[in-house]
Amino acid sequence: MKKHGVLARLGQGYPFAKLESSLQNPRISIVSPQSTNSFLLTVFSELKGENPPIQLVVASTGREAEDIEQELAFLDPTAEILLFPSWETLPHERLSPSAETVGRRYQTIARLQELANEPPAHQVYVLLSIRAALQPIISGLEKFPPLSLVQGQEYLLPELALKLVEQAYQRVDMVSRRGEFAVRGGILDIFPTTAEHAVRLEFFGDELEEIREFAVSDQRSSATKLDSLTLYPARELIITPSVAAKAREMMHEFPNLSAMLEKISLGIPVDGMESLAPALADKMISIFEYLPKHLTVVLLSPEKAAARAASLVETNEEFLHAAWDAAMDGASAPIDLSGGGFIDFATFNSKLSKLQLVTLSPFGLDSEEVVNLGILEIPNFKGVDASAIEWVADQLDQKHLVVVSAQGHGTAERLREVFIQGQLQADLVDEIPENPKPKTIYLIQAPFKRGFVSENSKLTVLTNTEYYSQSSYSSPQVRKLSVKRGAAVDPLTLKAGDFVVHEIHGIGRFKELVQRTSGIGARQHQREYLLIEYASPKRGYPEDTLFVPTDQLDMLTRYIGGEAPVISKLGGSDWARAKGNARKAVRKIAIDLVKLYSARMNSKGYAFASDTPWQHELEEAFPFQETPDQLTTIDEVKRDMEKPIPMDRLLAGDVGYGKTEVAVRAAFKAIQDGKQVAMLVPTTLLVRQHTDTFLERFAGFPVNVKSLSRFQTAKEVKETIAGLATGAVDLVIGTHRLLSDTVKFRNLGLIIIDEEQRFGVEHKEKLKAIKTNVDILAMSATPIPRTLEMAITGIREMSTLATPPEDRHPILTFIGGYSQKQVAAAIRRELIREGQIFFVHNRVATIEKAANDLAKLVPEARIAVAHGQMPEAALEQVVVDFWEKKFDVLVSTTIIETGIDIPNANTLIIDRAEHFGLSQLHQIRGRVGRSRERAYAYFFYDPSKPLSETSHDRLATIAQNNEL
Template identity: 90%
Template sequence: MLISIRAALQPIVAGLEKFPPLSLVQGKEYLLPELSLKLVEQAYQRVDMVSRRGEFAVRGGILDIFPTTAEHAVRLEFFGDELEEIREFSVSDQRSSTTKLEQLTLYPARELIITPAVASRAREMMHEFPNLSAMLEKISLGMPVEGMESLAPALADQMVSIFDYLPRKLTVVLLSPEKAAARAASLVETNDEFLHAAWDAAVDGASAPIDLTGGGFIDFAAFTEKMSKFQLLTLSPFGEDSEDVVNLGLLEVPNFKGVDATALEWVATQIDQGHLVVISAQGHGTAERLREVFIHGKVQADLVDEFPANPKPKTVYVIQAPIKKGFVSEASKLTFLTNTEYYSKSSYASPQVRKLAVKRGAAVDPLTLKSGDFVVHEIHGIGRFKELVQRTSGIGARQHQREYLLIEYASPKRGYPEDTLFVPTDQLDMLTRYVGGEAPVISKLGGSDWARAKGNARKAVRKIAIDLVKLYSARMNSKGYAFASDTPWQHELEEAFPFQETPDQLTTIDEVKKDMEKPIPMDRLLAGDVGYGKTEVAVRAAFKAIQDGKQVAMLVPTTLLVRQHTDTFIERFAGFPVNVKSLSRFQTAKEVKETIAGLATGEVDLVIGTHRLLSESVKFRSLGLIIIDEEQRFGVEHKEKLKAMKTNVDILAMSATPIPRTLEMAITGIREMSTLATPPEDRHPILTFIGGYSEKQVAAAIRRELIREGQIFFVHNRVATIEKTANDLAKLVPEARIAVAHGQMPEAALEQVVVDFWEKKFDVLVSTTIIETGIDIPNANTLIIDRAEHFGLSQLHQIRGRVGRSRERAYAYFFYDPSKPLSETSHDRLATIAQNNELGAGIQVALKDLEIRGAGNMLGGEQSGHIAGVGFDLYLRMIGEAVSEFKGIKLDSPAELKLEIPIDAHIPDTYLDSERLRLEAYHKLSAASGETSSRATLDSILAELEDRYGKAPQQVKNLIEVTELRQIANRVGLKDVNLLTSVARLQPVVLTESQQVQLSRQYQGLKYLQSANSLQLPIPSSADGVVSGQELIAFAREVFEVVANLQREEM
């Protein structure tokens, strides 16, 4: 068992052994309600859709759960009470994988289990501590809450040490006792500081802090006393002159920074001195590459699966193992290297996680509508969503139920109640959520205002569409370079990636490569949240271009980013003959001259630079790919210069919060767009705190980070007072090494400060928003923003993205000036940033920013009125339609199809009780009802529903059939189909006289009203009257197909 000093000193709740793990075996019988109750007792949280560890959901005979100790979520399918199947599923698209399990063991999801005694204590404490009443109320109701373990000392019966559970005969090894003692002292001190900060707040009017003394860290003396009961060994770098001390004589390995010649010379010396040399690599690709490097350098190297028992002389052994640090043992004549020393930067990752064998579908993103939300109906205008309602129509065998969205519209006349519209769920594609600034004007049903607003927006949109189509045509007609397929070296480079690619990354890499292999120039926007692996996509695209003898230019917005990307690319391309150079103001005149000359001759394969790359003196011999990082940061003049460079060159643009102009172009098919939406493995959401500025809280937050040897970003956005702020912090936390960075410093000094911070020479970087983009410092995991109320929303999101980039839990503190009231806009911004603390919140934040600032600021003043009038989504769709029209592409027309059929076609709440997930399912079906959709799409949706929610009832199967009828009706061009009586009515149907005669022979009693283009024909009879159910659907399908065939003949 490995345990950190922090965990060793922190008491745990006593009595956890009384909650044995829950074991579930396939084929055995369990009562689902009883099982759900046990899971709640084990502190699992019941939700409608499982997305993170510690959650479960029950839907019919399906139980989804994400065990806290499992790599993937698990779906349990019951037949009656029998557990029929246990299978893994992916939380990103909610689909099952092919991996089946025979049994499942579930450990408690939390350390603090809510027993009746714990709930009762929480109830008592609610009145004493009003500032914690929301958390305590949930605990009192038996609901687990994020962060409730912090209250464990006050709520649990007793706290004990982990060592109280360990057997006496155990051997305990304590690493660096001196360091452990110092860390223990810091932990106890910081704990006390947080408590004092809370008491100080209490003096200012907040409630007194809870007595959590029983849960504080034990001091090192008490810890040492507990250790005395075990057999204790210590490992220390400091030697002692004692018989009990054994000197291991281990030495450190030098750092070669990827320089082959130096490493080969040093390894050869070790071999000559009789050492066995072993080098470990993270992945198979890296191991292969290292073996090749040694063989190329005339050193015998073998790739092995395990430590050699009988090593050959003068041979280096390369082994695949996740080891972080090497050593030299003179006594054992053993030299052990790792790729960390060889390539200078640790790419240590957790062992590769088995990929889920699951076909990637669209990520689940339900149309989240709450009562009161504004919606836009394409035909009827802006209304307010009230609720989902079920209505019953018809009598006898033709009685049927359907589900509708109830939308409220403006009153037709003053003094009259509001109008309501029942939108059938199969027309959900007519609705979008309203985004566009302030509360909009609600439309009147049948009024002319909506038609006018749409007409004005369409006129405005046509101009934008013409410009976009010109761009698109120029690209489509220009001859680009078609890159060759992947080479063996490309596969080697990709194998050497030390982390597990996310499904999104694999899809995006595939899309980029396919674009590059086409003769048309690529123009792809890659939108991905901060730290989601955009750089690796760029690495692979660049390598592909270089393999084909082309040069690559990477354009980044800041000089600091140039340095970081250069290091990343040099590290990833180590061992391959690729010449990487950088171009920014930090290069000397001589270096710049050499790089520019190398670009002209083709010696330089990849150049990474700021807008310096766009200067006229920079000429390429054979430029094949331009990569633009943080595209939204470049100004208009830079983009114009780029346009001149890129007429027939492939472009890969990357952005963390794409601005709507780029979103707009991507959505309308002018440029392709890929989205990275899956967080990397082991990444946690950032814990975000918002409150008034407090010195004690700041000091405690800094010290907490220092204890775990991390670093802190402190953002203060006023250059005039930044030095004073840094001095104040130095007085608050004297042990912290503090540096200052801001944009008015000389460039060289600024670069030096950031590099020093990167190399851990400082603990706290007090800076302006210069850190907003792209500074990647995985060791910095606490962010403090002073006067957060003065920042924009996407700015706050970008800055928060500087932390939480490793597997450590990150903290973000947004402090505002407590002496001044917050404006409504500032309050909204801070509330949004607090709510969107999930991974991947970037695009949501971009859309929310649009709502708060009003879209006009982003698309230009003259557009703002049109966007407010019709909403952002419909505005984008209009641009898309106008562009398609200019390109001569036929789109599904948005006209309303009214299909009335007396059949139960809906999703019963007994099958799926979550309104949110029912809406999501309806949305998918509605999107699949267009004329370009197929039956295969519907079968796939039904398969997904049955996988996620169990066997579909007849009403759901009917819904699939009715949706297929809608597909056919849309293809035929029908707008009104009524099958509610004994006569079927279809409109509009255009028939020639000969077609009327042909049809009347087939259907006795047929009527055709030419003036109304209306076809009427009797519905066949059955013993109970006219046919219903499946027979009626079959009849409708037959009639639709007959009309379709007649139309085809006419053409």
């Protein structure tokens, strides 16, 4: 869209004529709704003339800054947009920011240095949150320039590896995340901090022969080649000789920090060492010291920014005391870390005194100049109904230019059809024409989040949000790399103590990867072996060992049982007996399984048609990047549905891996052929969540979605049941209520079962009665053994989602003794970003006391309690209220372990974590980290009692494995 479209119309009228002259003043306050921020930023650059200054845009939150980045990229495609993200951690928190965040901050600082020396010829927007603006940064980051590598140039690989270590990259055996590198012969694998994908550098001698991207999930190279590569550092606190020397000096002053400081003094990075930056670095400075002189600061919603600044300063002080007071015991003097804390809002304002400041706010603020643009937000409509059509028609009658923004081409096309059916002229365009036609709606594909009405400019902008009351976040589109999966054990991923299964010898424990010399004389050669330990043949004797050559890895698989196994004896009969018992069990159920399989294969099902154009539109509108597993599974499900044999497929995958999107596409495919779909879920919360998801994904399509659960009124239930009988309802989502005798379907074609393992025998018997000749798609994160048996034996088809979304952040995990200060600080840090908290206390007898203690500790937090001894209806109501954000903290037992999906809850606190099993800790930690926000998990143990060796190992394992 060219600037002379919406922006030209927006710039018309008296307020904008006044705005042009007002922009010459050093202080100006503009009154306009938040939805116009990106538009106004672009208008400012036009009003400033041929040489617009750099705009430093300070948003209230990082999410708002990211949204503006997308919108500006659309509105002003020739502009340069720099994003300076804040750390995911607080300055005094003993956790390190991610390498991706650090890399992007270095990238922005490097570009600001260039702009300070050479003013740009084009518009530049620098975007940051108030949090990023308030946090001091280490002086001298510009002294660590990025490492540039060019294909065809010569580099000494050992020197290059040393430079990467100096840039705080971590050397590993196999690269899996940003900030890591690996060297194998003449190949250097590296995951740059600012790159979308990992990169493989192949050397021929000293010449860099080829630079190619590769997928970390299977380590296979892609077809994408690069000419050059730029590598920004992975940490902001680089361990220079000066930093190492200071750490050495401090070791004697602070004995409780000696282990951490000793590693730093030896040049070894430590998680959370950035919190010591004020003591180790030369000095801390403000981001404003890197800014060019000639720029305009635009502060968005200053009243929100001021409130957030106050909360940040207070919470960070709590973290300072919680994290470091104990570390000061026995110290010769207190450590001064105050230089790293957030500056207050008054100090922030003082740094703007010599810069032009423009504030954008829905309210008028005290300023030398206030301009009210007279722009209003648009009310939400309940879909594109008659009242919405009438409202748009009124805007056209008032000679408004009406622009409707949709986030996908398919949605825009369907909205156009709806407007035309409402007797309105509507055109789908790539650009708004310079001379728009009267009484014509212009539909564009754009990333706008909210619309607005400008009476002075005669302009109305609408978005998906106004029509459907929901807006899906579109993550940046990432190019997909082809991925193939192998089944063999990868020895590089095995750790000492991991259980493995040998096809002949049974279950053993991996010890290490060793090299042994074989042969004699000229035939002597070395081979690599996996050393596997087996049980002692007799009591008092040492364990047996087995050397498995790396060319026989197909004989080994990982042990995937839920409990610690019994180690087999080499040459013993235990393993043979276990396999024999398994064969008997298979024979026992074989007859039933074969009958079931035969009946399914011989029954005549419905063969669904190939994908329609609408199906393609729905799939293109998916706002996230599909994982390779998702794409494979979707194809498998569609192929099953297009066969004349009833589908019976199990979809297994961890929470957050994309099972619901597979169900969305399968349901839509069935509905396109005139069939009805029933989705059976175990809880009322899942009914609400899935209903919202399906309504959002089907928005703009003629699909009638209803729900059946305890939360529907008698009238709503009656209408839904009647609609199912007549065919008026296309998709119904419900609990076991769907299985009642009163529910009849006119033309049922597909049943989707979510969390299948949570339904009992009685429910499944009723399902059998209604699922004859109907396609079945069952989904589960933890399938029961019988279901897995059926899948493994081929009686039931099975798809697996094993690949997490590529942009999913690892969960920052903290292990330590319980501290009220730490708990209060963690809760307040989440409240600052308007998130929610799970607090797990696994004793029903004392859970109310734990909740009361939290209420005294953080009185501003709204706290609710949930546990398994509550009446079912009361428990469900509490969980639903938490999902609807009526509470900030949910104090619960381990009932949250499965079946609860709260994307806004991104802090988890577990009290007495030493009493939980490893699988429990992993499952519970999976409750957080399901959105684009960085998630935190705190595992606290009782500091008054020594940890047992088992508990210590368990907590160490959960800390080291923070990936999904």
